[in-house]
Amino acid sequence: xxxxxxxxxxxxxxxxxxxxxxxxxxxxxxxxxxxxxxxxxxxxxxxxxxxxxxxxxxxxxxxxxxxxxxxxxxxxxxxxxxxxxxxxxxxxxxxxxxxxxxxxxxxxxxxxxxxxxxxxxxxxxxxxxxxxxxxxxxxxxxxxxxxxxxxxxxxxxxxxxxxxxxxxxxxxxxxxxxxxxxxxxxxxxxxxxxxxxxxxxxxxxxxxxxxxxxxxxxxxxxxxxxxxxxxxxxxxxxxxxxxxxxxxxxxxxxxxxxxxxxxxxxxxxxxxxxxxxxxxxxxxxxxxxxxxxxxxxx
Amino acid sequence: xxxxxxxxxxxxxxxxxxxxxxxxxxxxxxxxxxxxxxxxxxxxxxxxxxxxxxxxxxxxxxxxxxxxxxxxxxxxxxxxxxxxxxxxxxxxxxxxxxxxxxxxxxxxxxxxxxxxxxxxxxxxxxxxxxxxxxxxxxxxxxxxxxxxxxxxxxxxxxxxxxxxxxxxxxxxxxxxxxxxxxxxxxxxxxxxxxxxxxxxxxxxxxxxxxxxxxxxxxxxxxxxxxxxxxxxxxxxxxxxxxxxxxxxxxxxxxxxxxxxxxxxxxxxxxxxxxxxxxxxxxxxxxxxxxxxxxxxxx
Numbered sequence: 001x002x003x004x005x006x007x008x009x010x011x012x013x014x015x016x017x018x019x020x021x022x023x024x025x026x027x028x029x030x031x032x033x034x035x036x037x038x039x040x041x042x043x044x045x046x047x048x049x050x051x052x053x054x055x056x057x058x059x060x061x062x063x064x065x066x067x068x069x070x071x072x073x074x075x076x077x078x079x080x081x082x083x084x085x086x087x088x089x090x091x092x093x094x095x096x097x098x099x100x101x102x103x104x105x106x107x108x109x110x111x112x113x114x115x116x117x118x119x120x121x122x123x124x125x126x127x128x129x130x131x132x133x134x135x136x137x138x139x140x141x142x143x144x145x146x147x148x149x150x151x152x153x154x155x156x157x158x159x160x161x162x163x164x165x166x167x168x169x170x171x172x173x174x175x176x177x178x179x180x181x182x183x184x185x186x187x188x189x190x191x192x193x194x195x196x197x198x199x200x201x202x203x204x205x206x207x208x209x210x211x212x213x214x215x216x217x218x219x220x221x222x223x224x225x226x227x228x229x230x231x232x233x234x235x236x237x238x239x240x241x242x243x244x245x246x247x248x249x250x251x252x253x254x255x256x257x258x259x260x261x262x263x264x265x266x267x268x269x270x271x272x273x274x275x276x277x278x279x280x281x282x283x284x285x286x287x288x289x290x291x292x293x294x295x296x297x298x
Numbered sequence: 299x300x301x302x303x304x305x306x307x308x309x310x311x312x313x314x315x316x317x318x319x320x321x322x323x324x325x326x327x328x329x330x331x332x333x334x335x336x337x338x339x340x341x342x343x344x345x346x347x348x349x350x351x352x353x354x355x356x357x358x359x360x361x362x363x364x365x366x367x368x369x370x371x372x373x374x375x376x377x378x379x380x381x382x383x384x385x386x387x388x389x390x391x392x393x394x395x396x397x398x399x400x401x402x403x404x405x406x407x408x409x410x411x412x413x414x415x416x417x418x419x420x421x422x423x424x425x426x427x428x429x430x431x432x433x434x435x436x437x438x439x440x441x442x443x444x445x446x447x448x449x450x451x452x453x454x455x456x457x458x459x460x461x462x463x464x465x466x467x468x469x470x471x472x473x474x475x476x477x478x479x480x481x482x483x484x485x486x487x488x489x490x491x492x493x494x495x496x497x498x499x500x501x502x503x504x505x506x507x508x509x510x511x512x513x514x515x516x517x518x519x520x521x522x523x524x525x526x527x528x529x530x531x532x533x534x535x536x537x538x539x540x541x542x543x544x545x546x547x548x549x550x551x552x553x554x555x556x557x558x559x560x561x562x563x564x565x566x567x568x569x570x571x572x573x574x575x576x577x578x579x580x581x582x583x584x585x586x587x588x589x590x591x592x593x594x595x596x
Contacts, residue, residue: 026449028477029465033457034448085415090407109388110460113411117383118448120415124422125443134432141439145423150332150416151324159331162408167327179326 004288011054012047014064019073022126036107036115037122041080044098049075049192055289056196056210059282066131071140071195074126078148079188081119084112086158092243132199140195147187157183164250173250178219181252185225186218209278216272217290223265224296226251227258269294302586309352310345312362317371320424334405334413335420339378342396347373347490353587354494354508357580364429369438369493372424376446377486379417382410384456390541430497438493445485455481462548471548476517479550483523484516507576514570515588521563522594524549525556567592 002010023038025031050072057068087094087102089109094102104112127140147153160180167176193214197207229244230253244251252261272290276283300308321336323329348370355366385392385400387407392400402410425438445451458478465474491512495505527542528551542549550559570588574581 024449026454028458029461030448030454030458030477030481032461033453037448081415085411088411090411111457113383113386113388114448114453114457114460117379117414117418118453120418121443121447121451121453124439125447128436128439128443134436137439138426138432138435141422141426141435145419145426149419149423150328150335150412151322153419155331155412155416155419156324156328159409159412160326160328162412163327163330179328183328 004285004292007285008046008048008051008289008292011051015047015050015069015072016042018069019076022073032107033111033114033118036103036111037077037080037084037119039106040084040097040103040115041077041119043100045076045080047072047076049079049188051289052189052192052214052286053196053199055285056193057199059196059206059210059279059286060200060202062200067199068196070126070130071132071199072192074123074130075144075188075192075195077119077126078123078144081116081123082148082154082158082188084116084119088112091158091162136198139198143194143198144191147191152183153187154184157181157185157187160184165247167250173255177250177252177255181219181222182215185222186215189218189221190214205278209275212275213272213286213290216268216275217293220265220268220272220290221293223252223261223268224293226253227261227265228296229253230258265294302583302590305583306344306346306349306587306590309349313345313348313367313370314340316367317374320371330405331409331412331416334401334409335375335378335382335417337404338382338395338401338413339375339417341398343374343378345370345374347377347486349587350487350490350512350584351494351497353583354491355497357494357504357508357577357584358498358500360498365497366494368424368428369430369497370490372421372428373442373486373490373493375417375424376421376442379414379421380446380452380456380486382414382417386410389456389460434496437496441492441496442489445489450481450485452482452485455479455483455485458482463545465548471553475548475550475553479517479520480513483520484513487516487519488512503576507573510573511570511584511588514566514573515591518563518566518570518588519591521550521559521566522591524551525559525563526594527551528556563592 020038020042023034025034053072053075054064054068062068083097084103086092087097088104095105096102103115107115123144124141127137127144130137148155150156150159157180160176161184164176164180190211193210194207197210202210226244229242229251256264269290273287276287318336318340321332323332351370351373352362352366360366381395382401384390385395386402393403394400401413405413421442422439425435425442428435446453448454448457455478458474459482462474462478488509491508492505495508500508524542527540527549542552550562554562567588571585574585
């Protein structure tokens with residue numbers, strides 16, 4: 001078995017050309033918005049979320065093609081839309097993403113807004129046309145729209161993140177950060193694993209195990225991101241670092257300090273791996289992935 | 299039978315409270331984005347698209363509640379997201395919509411972007427959870443994501459509309475305007491009627507009749523909009539008028555002149571009504587609606 005870093009790389013080498021193959025460009029000038037969407041979608045990215053869909057479905061013997069690949073592509077499009085809108089001047093106002101100009105820097109703000117809208121819309125088209133039963137397609141559509149949504153999903157987390165920038169300092173910072181993480185980053189990682197379980201027709205116990213695994217690594221992922229914003233190498237990461245501290249933004253690091261943040265992340269990774277014990281075999285890549293999330297660049 | 303204006307008004311009186319009832323606000327500060335979405339959704343609007351879903355489904359004996367109402371709500375949310383994003387400073391930069399401040403004027407740009415994203419996401423959740431067979435829910439999801447999308451749908455039309463602002467003057471203006479209309483405005487009107495037909499389990503001939511009807515009134519609707527931008531009453535319409543001429547934007551009126559534009563719209567309305575002859579009874583409201591679209595304020 002190759003190590004997880006190689007597995008992710010090999011997956012990316014198969015998955016990114018597949019992603020590119022999904023684009024069917026119109027002939028007229030309206031193709032610009034799709035070009036902008038593809039630019040952001042194929043501009044780097046580890047494909048962590050589609051990899052999770054794939055590995056979770058694989059636990060039940062479902063191969064990458066066709067269904068997990070299409071559901072993974074849908075999720076990667078949805079994730080990319082959130083990055084494009086997040087980078088906009090009115091939001092985080094970022095110029096750099098994965099070492100390249102952000103979508104609005106490259107294509108202008110109007111096209112970037114539309115490219116995000118297009119990716120989000122296309123994400124749902126990909127689920128609706130996936131080679132899965134209609135029941136499962138509806139289940140996945142419902143789950144994704146909830147976990148990406150404004151009630152308790154990604155958009156709600158994004159809204160809370162905006163609020164946090166000017167929130168009074170006497171509120172419960174730990175709870176605020178945990179809530180933001182759970183909704184903003186955690187929700188899509190959770191969807192990735194739960195979608196894999198749904199495609200694989202997991203029983204309740206198996207579904208819960210993968211859902212727990214996802215929640216644990218999702219939080220760990222965000223903590224590591226906050227640590228890297230302090231300790232990371234900007235060139236290696238391809239984005240502007242140190243922004244949290246400059247903006248005086250509450251993060252896991254500002255709340256708990258570097259050392260304790262690392263301990264919490266490590267504990268979550270251990271718990272994530274424990275939840276995989278339900279599976280008698282096939283879960284090694286998910287366990288290794290959990291370790292990899294912790295060790296990324298720390 | 300009451301006249302169509304009264305029917306629309308009565309429909310609105312039932313449908314808008316229903317729309318409001320769909321909001322389940324979170325408790326924390328993340329509720330702001332949902333508030334912004336509801337603000338734009340319930341801030342006036344004739345509910346033309348949900349009314350079309352309802353009246354087309356009614357041709358097949360399907361009552362408004364529960365399914366056509368939920369699919370109509372989904373469509374109205376999607377329509378409203380497009381208005382919110384369209385009004386943004388980077389797009390049309392409008393301060394006024396339906397006589398009220400636009401979403402970003404009221405809630406700030408970041409929240410408005412998220413509110414649009416939230417409405418779009420929620421639109422797909424409403425389809426996925428509608429009381430219809432899973433097959434039909436998937437069919438509706440696929441159709442909406444295509445007609446609202448970036449390949450030949452609403453987003454592609456929006457992109458073409460941006461392009462039109464700086465397009466070379468020697469291109470085929472008539473084709474450009476027809477393409478923009480078909481994708482930008484026409485696509486959702488077409489979805490409304492086709493969704494009603496799908497919910498009603500229309501046969502092929504009935505489906506095609508409603509699809510043709512929708513295309514005809516969709517184009518007529520846009521032509522009338524262009525005419526009203528020149529001849530309309532700003533106070534009555536609740537938005538800034540005369541913008542097309544100021545921006546030197548190509549419209550049906552700038553291409554064909556006022557009189558010919560009116561003739562084209564009238565011809566389309568006649569053809570739209572002819573396509574309804576497939577139905578031996580029940581289509582009167584749709585025929586009256588076609589006339590109403592032409593006569594709105596001309």
